[in-house]
Amino acid sequence: xxxxxxxxxxxxxxxxxxxxxxxxxxxxxxxxxxxxxxxxxxxxxxxxxxxxxxxxxxxxxxxxxxxxxxxxxxxxxxxxxxxxxxxxxxxxxxxxxxxxxxxxxxxxxxxxxxxxxxxxxxxxxxxxxxxxxxxxxxxxxxxxxxxxxxxxxxxxxxxxxxxxxxxxxxxxxxxxxxxxxxxxxxxxxxxxxxxxxxxxxxxxxxxxxxxxxxxxxxxxxxxxxxxxxxxxxxxxxxxxxxxxxxxxxxxxxxxxxxxxxxxxxxxxxxxxxxxxxxxxxxxxxxxxxxxxxxxxxxxxxxxxxxxxxxxxxxxxxxxxxxxxxxxxxxxxxxxxxxxxxxxxxxxxxxxxxxxxxxxxxxxxxxxxxxxxxxxxxxxxxxxxxxxxxxxxxxxxxxxxxxxxxxxxxxxxxxxxxxxxxxxxxxxxxxxxxxxxxxxxxxxxxxxxxxxxxxxxxxxxxxxxxxxxxxxxxxxxxxxxxxx
Amino acid sequence: xxxxxxxxxxxxxxxxxxxxxxxxxxxxxxxxxxxxxxxxxxxxxxxxxxxxxxxxxxxxxxxxxxxxxxxxxxxxxxxxxxxxxxxxxxxxxxxxxxxxxxxxxxxxxxxxxxxxxxxxxxxxxxxxxxxxxxxxxxxxxxxxxxxxxxxxxxxxxxxxxxxxxxxxxxxxxxxxxxxxxxxxxxxxxxxxxxxxxxxxxxxxxxxxxxxxxxxxxxxxxxxxxxxxxxxxxxxxxxxxxxxxxxxxxxxxxxxxxxxxxxxxxxxxxxxxxxxxxxxxxxxxxxxxxxxxxxxxxxxxxxxxxxxxxxxxxxxxxxxxxxxxxxxxxxx
Numbered sequence: 001x002x003x004x005x006x007x008x009x010x011x012x013x014x015x016x017x018x019x020x021x022x023x024x025x026x027x028x029x030x031x032x033x034x035x036x037x038x039x040x041x042x043x044x045x046x047x048x049x050x051x052x053x054x055x056x057x058x059x060x061x062x063x064x065x066x067x068x069x070x071x072x073x074x075x076x077x078x079x080x081x082x083x084x085x086x087x088x089x090x091x092x093x094x095x096x097x098x099x100x101x102x103x104x105x106x107x108x109x110x111x112x113x114x115x116x117x118x119x120x121x122x123x124x125x126x127x128x129x130x131x132x133x134x135x136x137x138x139x140x141x142x143x144x145x146x147x148x149x150x151x152x153x154x155x156x157x158x159x160x161x162x163x164x165x166x167x168x169x170x171x172x173x174x175x176x177x178x179x180x181x182x183x184x185x186x187x188x189x190x191x192x193x194x195x196x197x198x199x200x201x202x203x204x205x206x207x208x209x210x211x212x213x214x215x216x217x218x219x220x221x222x223x224x225x226x227x228x229x230x231x232x233x234x235x236x237x238x239x240x241x242x243x244x245x246x247x248x249x250x251x252x253x254x255x256x257x258x259x260x261x262x263x264x265x266x267x268x269x270x271x272x273x274x275x276x277x278x279x280x281x282x283x284x285x286x287x288x289x290x291x292x293x294x295x296x297x298x299x300x301x302x303x304x305x306x307x308x309x310x311x312x313x314x315x316x317x318x319x320x321x322x323x324x325x326x327x328x329x330x331x332x333x334x335x336x337x338x339x340x341x342x343x344x345x346x347x348x349x350x351x352x353x354x355x356x357x358x359x360x361x362x363x364x365x366x367x368x369x370x371x372x373x374x375x376x377x378x379x380x381x382x383x384x385x386x387x388x389x390x391x392x393x394x395x396x397x398x399x400x401x402x403x404x405x406x407x408x409x410x411x412x413x414x415x416x417x418x419x420x421x422x423x424x425x426x427x428x429x430x431x432x433x434x435x436x437x438x439x440x441x442x443x444x445x446x447x448x449x450x451x452x453x454x455x456x457x458x459x460x461x462x463x464x465x466x467x468x469x470x471x472x473x474x475x476x477x478x479x480x481x482x483x
Numbered sequence: 484x485x486x487x488x489x490x491x492x493x494x495x496x497x498x499x500x501x502x503x504x505x506x507x508x509x510x511x512x513x514x515x516x517x518x519x520x521x522x523x524x525x526x527x528x529x530x531x532x533x534x535x536x537x538x539x540x541x542x543x544x545x546x547x548x549x550x551x552x553x554x555x556x557x558x559x560x561x562x563x564x565x566x567x568x569x570x571x572x573x574x575x576x577x578x579x580x581x582x583x584x585x586x587x588x589x590x591x592x593x594x595x596x597x598x599x600x601x602x603x604x605x606x607x608x609x610x611x612x613x614x615x616x617x618x619x620x621x622x623x624x625x626x627x628x629x630x631x632x633x634x635x636x637x638x639x640x641x642x643x644x645x646x647x648x649x650x651x652x653x654x655x656x657x658x659x660x661x662x663x664x665x666x667x668x669x670x671x672x673x674x675x676x677x678x679x680x681x682x683x684x685x686x687x688x689x690x691x692x693x694x695x696x697x698x699x700x701x702x703x704x705x706x707x708x709x710x711x712x713x714x715x716x717x718x719x720x721x722x723x724x725x726x727x728x729x730x731x732x733x734x735x736x737x738x739x740x741x742x743x744x745x746x747x748x749x750x751x752x753x754x755x756x757x758x759x760x761x762x763x764x765x766x767x768x769x770x771x772x773x774x775x776x777x778x779x780x781x782x783x784x785x786x787x788x789x790x791x792x793x794x795x796x797x798x799x800x801x802x803x804x805x806x807x808x809x810x811x812x813x814x
Contacts, residue, residue, distance in 0.1 A: 092569075160590075185593070189567075
């Protein structure tokens with residue numbers, strides 16, 4: 001499983017944060033998005049069918065969609081009070097909140113029916129609890145305020161009318177009467193408090209019969225709210241609902257994007273280059289120039305797979321996925337300092353954990369610049385071994401980025417970052433002939449961040465020195481480089 | 484008397500110089516006067532008030548008495564400590580150590596306890612909600628040394644309560660009360676700072692220099708013949724010392740702050756600045772309408788009421804009324 005830092009760095013946290021559920025119940029689901037395992041396949045499909053239907057509603061019946069949202073916004077979390085009905089007597093503040101919840105349910109049910117117009121969302125049915133509301137509001141006023149009603153207690157009614165009479169008497173009473181009346185009122189107020197408690201106990205007991213049913217409704221409201229928020233996100237960010245299979249031999253995305261990186265690039269006035277990639281069981285290797293977007297490809301794939309398998313829309317023009325046991329990413333973001341290991345040591349220990357676990361499940365494993373921390377000779381050998389290992393254990397999908405030679409030939413598929421390959425060499429040489437600082441910015445105008453499939457035997461390009469030149473590295477230093 | 488003064492304002496803060504200054508007496512007086520005119524009133528406090536005996540000094544103190552229909556906002560856990568029968572209007576998301584703030588309507592006459600929100604923004608929200616529920620006038624009860632209550636964003640007018648419990652020395656009480664009153668009645672500036680973006684802004688003959696660092700602002704002030712210095716946020720004694728040590732001002736300098744609650748400086752430093760040729764003004768003005776005095780001390784050292792009155796009256800601006808709460812029939 002990806003850790004929090006990795007979820008942040010691939011943009012998952014960013015996307016989840018953009019889904020804004022209206023109610024606390026939806027918000028709770030959004031805080032801890034669920035990863036659907038192969039055994040949860042049916043539930044994942046149900047979630048996607050809800051989002052698909054809601055996207056359509058949002059487009060066709062916007063005002064009705066928004067009306068449901070406005071009602072959802074008014075919900076507060078009353079689950080604790082509902083639970084408490086089973087054991088305790090609710091206070092008047094709790095009863096107020098309970099009443100408000102029930103009143104909102106009475107509004108939500110018709111608004112939802114109106115939105116759906118006869119259609120049904122899988123697993124969602126919203127109903128009102130009129131019988132429960134009658135307990136808390138026996139006068140049928142249905143106002144948003146709460147006072148313990150004296151409808152079922154003659155005692156309470158008579159105390160209140162006596163209290164009222166004395167209040168009026170006290171306002172105009174003489175000094176000596178004031179003392180006497182005040183004492184009477186104090187006694188009455190205490191009796192009223194007692195009697196109210198009795199009524200509240202009766203109300204709570206009546207409500208407790210509905211507690212479980214209401215709690216189930218709360219869970220359904222959360223589900224609806226969360227799905228509505230996802231459908232909004234999908235429309236706003238141009239997402240699509242992926243085609244997910246319970247099992248299969250392909251994970252493919254066309255023109256895949258990463259809105260998190262896209263937003264960062266947009267701030268700098270740059271655009272994100274969409275990525276088309278198709279993974280088969282076993283190892284897929286990406287090679288290419290430094291700064292060419294290998295890591296971005298790994299992160300973007302991790303993001304979209306995580307989103308799709310968490311029941312979220314994905315960002316591509318076409319997406320097909322299979323259910324996985326887990327997604328693992330091994331990259332520079334891994335924290336090793338805590339364990340007291342060197343970055344290489346930490347990486348290897350994590351890798352070992354990863355392959356041990358991946359024997360029993362089908363995983364998506366992403367190795368970004370694996371074994372970069374050691375010498376190129378042994379490093380390349382380690383990467384080659386990893387490629388072979390995942391080919392042997394082809395219940396997994398592995399994406400391995402590297403710039404070591406002779407790795408890709410063992411892979412099932414080999415992609416290469418375009419990098420400077422498509423750049424006009426004459427123009428590039430001309431641009432690089434300029435002095436130190438003038439060269440900065442050259443890279444961006446010549447670099448192609450797209451990836452394309454190449455034969456397995458092709459070795460990574462030798463672009464490191466050209467890239468140093470393009471970065472505007474000091475001339476004196478550059479002249480010392482000998483190859 | 485006091486009621487006539489508050490008549491034009493829809494929200495009034497009542498601020499105490501200290502505990503037992505007579506805040507609740509003033510509040511009950513105003514509530515009584517409003518009731519007599521059949522006004523629907525709203526009440527809340529910053530912090531906690533309205534206990535039977537003072538939680539700090541353990542002295543007997545008056546409770547807040549309201550009439551049926553009164554709207555009030557208080558923390559969930561103190562609701563049941565009052566004696567009124569009530570209806571719950573709203574439960575807010577503002578949380579305090581004593582539970583969330585709840586809006587209620589008194590359904591009988593009786594006593595209530597107030598424990599309102601502790602943040603100015605929240606207090607303003609509560610005030611607006613009380614007005615929305617139909618209150619014609621809202622009273623905001625301030626806790627001990629919470630002068631921020633007087634901030635114009637929260638209330639349109641303020642009453643400052645002072646009393647013998649502040650100090651055994653009548654002159655000291657009068658002087659400190661007068662200083663507070665003086666800060667609260669600072670003039671509204673005629674200059675326009677609506678476009679100021681930085682924390683500090685120096686103005687010289689219509690030209691402005693903005694800076695985020697106070698030391699830079701002081702430098703500018705010394706170098707130029709500046710007319711005014713605008714300071715966003717709080718002004719502290721340390722800042723005043725920097726101003727004073729920067730040397731003599733070239734002419735009369737206007738020191739502008741957002742409102743008087745931002746001035747967190749001692750009387751001595753305030754006076755030194757005046758002597759150096761500076762004067763303070765504010766962007767939004769607090770309308771201090773009265774200072775009430777209570778010659779009775781909770782600690783036993785009572786003042787002579789005439790002597791106290793004269794000492795306070797002598798030192799505060801004429802526009803501000805001074806009222807002895809034991810004399811005024813409505814208070």
